[in-house]
Amino acid sequence: MIAAPRYQTAACTLLIVLFASPALAQSPEESVGPWGVSSSASAFRNHTEWFPKVASAGVTSVRLFPGWRSFQPELGQWNWKQGDQLVESAQQHDLQLTAILMGTPPGSKFLHAFPVDNLPAWSQFVEGTVAHYGDQVRYWEVWNEGNGGFNDAHHTTVDYAKLAATTYDAAKQGNANAQVGLTVASFDPDYLQQTITAMRDAGAADKFDFLCIHPYEIAGGLRSKNGEIPFLWMNQTLRNMLQEVAPEKADAPIWISEVGDKLNAGGRTPTTDIDAANALVKIYTMAIAQGIDRTQWFEAQDPYSEESGFGLLNRNGEGRPSFAALKTLASQLGEKPNYLGWLALGEQAAGYGFVFAGPQANLMVAWSPVGTQHSLTFPTMVVVADPITGKLHRYEAGETVTLTNAPQLITSLSPTLVAQAIANAEKPFPWGGDYRDAKTVRFAAGQTDETTGIFPLHRDAYPTVTFADGSSGLLVQGDIGHPLGLFVHPTFASLQTRDYYVRVKVRRVSPGNVGMNLLYEYADTQGKGPYKNSGRWFGVAKNASGWQTGVWHVKDACFAKMWGNDITIRPEQSVPFVIGEIEISTVPFE
Incomplete structure (x- = not known):
């Protein structure tokens, strides 16, 4: 038995001294609260070691399941060994499993390609698996991050819509009580919108029960001032989208089925184990407050054969500060928190x-x-x-x-x-303002910044420069590796807005070339990346003095903050310069 680390001991002391709340317990067949974990595939091999540990921390759900080829090494042949062991272990520890339906049939050259060319075999796999586990496994996600790295063939949202509708029908045939969810990498409401629209066009708009997001990038923004703002509006953004394209599903449960914070000693924002624990507390708290039903932290324990640093437990099974934080939070808010x-x-x-x-x-x-x-x-x-x-x-x-x-x-x-x-409780979150009626939002840099609807990421990385005339701005390095990312407040415009005008005011601080591109977030159907170059270079004349203005017009934008920002001012082959003001408008500037 490994001795309890000091973080586990401290958390236990808090539970006893502060509130003395009862232990959590929940039948895996019933609906559970928000306290979940997600795991990498390689952690399957030692799940019997970490299942009881995460259960002791208040975790009630685990996202982990074998893939298609584990169940069917050959088409028509079934092997239930791995799945049965997992389900039995979960039941022993009162953990509800979230299963990922994923994989390609034996003989396929791909590992992560939607089986749209073999939907009959896929349907047989889904129906047979869901039927075998019945109410022991009620929640099933259609694929994992098909808009990202788990899409070898680069299928589109139309393909995912076909796969999702087929999966839904097969799963309900296997167990009428099964719940089927759509899932995306990052926070990608537009991919979900396009998928559901394609399902609607095919007469299948209602063939899903819940939505899953993996907002690692937005969560990573919590270490930047105002980073809470986009995180707090994810649920409402998705609700607005559902109301637009599938109003009958406007109240569908929304889950964060993966999110985490990897320990990292380098980079712009190093992450310590304390940083990760603080992020966990904020993520679960804000998810519950905005109405997200379940959050599943990635991951439970660092695996032996994949990258480490995400786990609540390290590779030796010892609890990190994030483990203690989750245990405290789950106990003190209760199994099913009552947000006031x-x-x-x-x-x-x-x-x-x-x-x-x-x-x-x-x-x-x-x-x-x-x-x-x-x-x-x-x-x-x-x-x-x-x-x-x-x-x-x-x-x-x-x-x-x-x-x-x-x-x-x-x-x-x-x-x-x-x-x-x-x-x-029923009022909009106040932080950052309310721009539902605004046509234009603005950021002006200074000793005290004016942030009326536009927010820079990592503002402290850009020094403030004040000129002799009293005007000021933020200093941007001239190389491509130091872009300035910004996001607009989620209440500004809508997910469906495509036309935007972007205006920037810049000023020289030295001789030499000053130039930049605008990268902006757009609607992507294949998961190739959410940003696109506007195609228009803005440069400042060599003899120009004072503030110079550049304007871009983009017609296919989708400001969803998938990777944390909506636009990026990216200098290229430039000397350093100062940005004084950035405006974004849905109408042309006067």
């Missing part, structure tokens, strides 16, 4: 607060934006707990609580605060 509402905290109401009715007491998960701290006072005594270490601190009424970017659990909230959160 949000609070905008601190100076300029910029801090994030999400209030829940926990099993034992009301509590708030709270943090401040990246790079800021907020001083809070409460009208009554509160207890603040670190979800990772279990450290507790009692603050008397009126005593200052310092809120940082590391999330904290705050309990003993006053009835007034709870009532305020409940009153906010």
Whole structure:
């Protein structure tokens, strides 16, 4: 038996001392709450080691299942050994399995190509597998990330629509209670929209039960100021899309069936084990608050034969800080959390607060934006707990609580605060503003930036320059490796908006070539990548002084923030220059 790491011990102390809540338990045949994990295929071999560990942390669902060739090494022949072992182990630990229906028939030259040329064999596989497991496995995803790397033949959304509709019919034939989900890599609502539209055109718009997203990139933006904004609007963006193309499915459950944060010592944003744990707390909290039914962290334990760094457990089975954080959060919010509402905290109401009715007491998960701290006072005594270490601190009424970017659990909230959160529950999230009626949004850089609907990523990587005339902007390196990415607020325009005008104001800081391209997010049907070059170069004349303006017009955009940003200003063969202002409009500039 491996000794419990200090993070596990600390979390257990927190559970006992702070709230003393009961252990979680759930029959895998029933609907479960949001606490899930997803696993790589190679982790299948030692799932009996990590199943009981994640179950002890409050996990109630696991995304893991063998592929087609494991069940049918030859067409017409069945081998249930691996699947049966997995299902039996999951039942022993009260874990509900989410199964991925994926694979190609024996003899295919591809491993990850939609079997659209062999749908009868695929249907037989799906119906037989779903029937064999009956209500032991109720949730089935159609493929894994067919809009990304798991699409060897580069099939389109029309192909995925055919595969999904065929899968739905076969699964329901195998078990009428089966639930069938569509799934995408990253956050790709347009791919889902195109798929469902193709299904609708074929008379099959209702042939899915839930949607799955894998928003790694948007989650990665949480270490950039305002990164919470696109994350908090994913559910509403998908709801709006469903209302547009499949209104009968507008209330379909939405899952995050993969998300994670890989430990990384290098790069622009190094990730420590504490960073990953903090990200986990924010991701689960905000997913629940916006109405996402289930979140499955990738992954449970670092596998031996694939890249490491994602796991709640390391390769030795020892819990990382993220394991302790998940255990704390699952216990204190309860098996099926009761979200009450949000609070905008601190100076300029910029801090994030999400209030829940926990099993034992009301509590708030709270943090401040990246790079800021907020001083809070409460009208009554509160207890603040670190979800990772279990450290507790009692603050008397009126005593200052310092809120940082590391999330904290705050309990003993006053009835007034709870009532305020409940009153906010049905209101749009306030952070970043509301631009539903706006035609134009703007970002202006300065000592204090003006962010009216446009937000730069990693703003702290771009120094602010102030000129002699008092105007200012952010300094951009002139090489292609230092682009400036920005996203628009999710309430601006809609997923269906294609026409945008982009205007940028730039200024020299030295002699030499100053030039750039605009890359923008567009609607892609094959998963080749969400960004496209506008095809129009903007350069500044060599003798130009003062601010210079460039304008682009794009006609096939789709601002979904799939990889975290909607546009990128990319310098090429340029000396450094300053960007003072960027505007995006749905109408021509005057």
